[in-house]
Amino acid sequence: MTFDFSTSLGQARFDNPIFTASGCAGSGKELAQFFPLTELGAVVTKSIMVKARSGRATPRMAETPSGMLNSIGLQGPGIDIFLENDVPWLISQGAKIVVSIAGESVDDYAVLARKMRSVSGISALEVNISCPNVENRGQVFACDPVTARAAIEAVRRNIGGELPIIAKLTPDVTDISAIAEEVVSAGADSLALINTVLGMVIDTETLRPRLAGKTGGLSGPAIRPIAVRAIYQVHARLPHVRILGMGGVTNGNDALQLILAGASAVSVGTATFGNPTAVMKVKSELQNLLVAKGFNSLHEAVGYAHRAE
Amino acid sequence: MTFDFSTSLGQARFDNPIFTASGCAGSGKELAQFFPLTELGAVVTKSIMVKARSGRATPRMAETPSGMLNSIGLQGPGIDIFLENDVPWLISQGAKIVVSIAGESVDDYAVLARKMRSVSGISALEVNISCPNVENRGQVFACDPVTARAAIEAVRRNIGGELPIIAKLTPDVTDISAIAEEVVSAGADSLALINTVLGMVIDTETLRPRLAGKTGGLSGPAIRPIAVRAIYQVHARLPHVRILGMGGVTNGNDALQLILAGASAVSVGTATFGNPTAVMKVKSELQNLLVAKGFNSLHEAVGYAHRAE
Amino acid sequence: MNKINRNARQVSAQIVSNKKVGAYHHMVFNVGEIAALCKPGNFVAISVGGENSSMVLRRAFAIYRAVDRGAGNGLIELVVAPHGGGSRWLTSCGVDDVVDLIAPLGTAFGIPSEPVRALLVGGGYGSAPLFGLSEVLKARGCRVDMVLGASSAAKIYAPLEGKRSVSSLTITTDDGSAGVLGKVSDVLTDLIDSNSIDIVYSCGPMGMLAAITEIANAKGIMHQCAVEESMACGIGVCMTCVIPVRDSSGVIKMLRSCIDGPVMDGANVIWDSKRKIPEGTWGA
């Protein structure tokens, strides 16, 4: 019997479960010189907003023990230019595409979803609701069940058709599975867990926060135990909802942890900065591990750590 | 002018700001063979409960990138034996003592505070409210403003006298400064930030959670950016409330980050496991750094990263 | 419950030698005066990974041999299995590299005052502390027999040295690649009987120690074993390394294997306790 490495999120099917992470793969072009993008389960694009955005001032990053902080601030050209340039290029490469969108208001999410509804060649929409809501004192959408629901409902209402919605949540909440339940009932087909953890580094030379934006998002291996826990908790509460897991995955063993916790696919983010071919390494190592452990398919391993002792 | 390294938390004064972290220094005896406990700003004892407690089954720990998970489960002999054995010994060593207490119900906190009110030789009480509340589906006290307030109020009402109360909070909440505000208004004199972050490691050999208790608390350098951020946020909201900071401090530079963010004293936890003399190293390096940067006192540096650009 | 090893010191130890022996590395460290204070059964705790290491915890290793050369010169020898990140880092260190090492830690094997007949049982690198123990026992006039077991021949540490230093050496391997096919526990009853053993000393995986305890209990003889539970600190401050042990009054308590162990009386350990607290444990 051959091993079945395919997976699906909502209606979307993927040949393998290893994706890039939003914001960690440029436009795809930069990675394409290291391996063909068709090797990926999917390219997840960086979160795109309605309008062009300069992002935050520099310094935008600080290395931390086994991790890093970033405060890119969602720099990007806006949805129109993105759909005109980036998406066609990715399609021309034969890549599976998950488009990530981000808004500053519920209305932004509605606008973005309407822009996406007529676009072909996209496998799924990742809705990054871990961004500040300008209409609510800058509180992050996914920090509050009410605003989280509102953003996802706006997408659901406007997206039409079959495009699966993956809601991306922040771990910076008291009860992530409650937020997960809320966005699923609001129409999300699956969940992306986890976005970065809010952190800060103080520069002991200048005696001020290192990043121009003061706080930043912590990513990398340092947060992997938080990702595994969040995925485990949400999978326990919502076993039938597919999860795209991410957080500190650098090798096949790390990816396996997320899958055993309940992820049906895994995004690789920060590891790509240390190693442009990290995604390929994770993919081949994961497949070898699953086979070695006697699984016949990826699907059999999803959530396997939850079984009774 | 000589450099003033002293600090205070509520009414309690300490010669220097470097403490052990609760649960990371045994009974004090184990460290005392590496350096005299009088060198410490204070010994913070491991959280003691009303009754004897076996703690959780093993495995209780897993190393993680730049950190570790633990699920000790508050093993200890109970407050009576603790007051009979551990406290007199620490007093005999001339150590400054901060006693950490933990309860499973609001009533437990009341009982513990009453037991403590007549004990002399103690500088302050650290109230660990980052533990599960058996009366509320095991939700952690400090995860909910209502239960956090109830626990601190119970201590305040029963402690009597002057013993300062340091409320220890978990970072696993949507808004830590809101919880901080709540416990301060409930009677906490100062705050301890942060307890461990909830995490999980899955053993890819057994395909189950590594720890017998499944989840555990993440500590060590991996979480330092989260600690710095939490301290910074709380100090911004409550600039007059003193903070005992902790989370991933291994050297003087790390401690300085927490102080610049707003901590008036710093506990060293996990670093002691890697280096029994870590606390001494942190202390001397911190003092040298503060002097080198031209501060005349520790106090001048507290929260210095908040000044206007 | 207050067995802190008062001799423990933190030292910068220079690596004097590092040789591959079968599946293991035999490593020698210059530790100065503390070598004189090490007893069979004690262990060391070493920082791993160097300056920018992502590994924040020490690794524990049983002392294979401690040699005091006087005048503050002393060596500690370890037998290290390259396994995960920490042990691989250590075994890849070169001669003259310096590591941060704490020793001696933990309890030591109890040495009988009478010349008794002792059987030493080692599993894998668990044989390490037994050679030093054997020397001490023989110096006291004891007869020493030894059983070493492992999964395969390459994992039997120092079979030749074993042979030289004891009255009889039995080897078992899971795959039969050396000695008897099987586990050490398979040959134990016979060896105890045929050599009229008074006391069993053991070191190795927890499952093996449990099996030995059962046999020793059945025979009504003493069993001192060096346990191995995951340790974060090795010095008694973290409470991660506990195992359930029955005290003299019959109460089960979770004792730290780094302070109240690693050497414990096998009969007092509640072995069947993986991933659960035994019923009746104090505070459970």
Add this chain to the structure above:
Amino acid sequence: MNKINRNARQVSAQIVSNKKVGAYHHMVFNVGEIAALCKPGNFVAISVGGENSSMVLRRAFAIYRAVDRGAGNGLIELVVAPHGGGSRWLTSCGVDDVVDLIAPLGTAFGIPSEPVRALLVGGGYGSAPLFGLSEVLKARGCRVDMVLGASSAAKIYAPLEGKRSVSSLTITTDDGSAGVLGKVSDVLTDLIDSNSIDIVYSCGPMGMLAAITEIANAKGIMHQCAVEESMACGIGVCMTCVIPVRDSSGVIKMLRSCIDGPVMDGANVIWDSKRKIPEGTWGA
């Protein structure tokens, strides 16, 4: 905006030599074929800290010299200042150690088609890419003058080599321990005038590049500079390394210094932008 260096490859590069030179280490790596593809101004990105490193990001280093020996043999030379954890790890590597290296990355210095009079300005290890550049310029018939500045004499890289390879070499130090007391910008106007400089090439701290830009702008001459912004990936995927640059239509955009740089036209960079986005930036 689409300047990905298509020649970039990830290789396991063996260290051929590692020598301390003043405050720096001159390091040589065997990188195979890609040496032939490296141009002055390009940089490399190296993984640091080894297997269990807590440092997850690559470190960027300007290519000092790339030597193609044909038949797939090629060397890259770097000048590394031991500074923090990453560079200290790298400079402590030994000959024959292997590092994970990506090269060539980023843009290269533009080479004029005419034989012009060029002034090369380097600050600290910023002098590294200038020697290779000087060779290329001289091969094109250019006259090359050079200014090297640093805080003190030990931080002037390769003053002798500098002297040999250019028409004139001026040195400045902040403490006067070598050459002129002061900054490179203090001597620049005079040098541009006296040598009738057509183009300035520079590499060094951002403050220095800003000061040079001001002088070059005042003189109305070209200034190509290699910028240095904190980089997480070096290959264009993280967006951490951006700086504000005015494009031909006058719009300011946040461009990646690893892809649209490190070599940029100084006149287009908005220098006064530390910790804030310049007004009028696209999307601000």
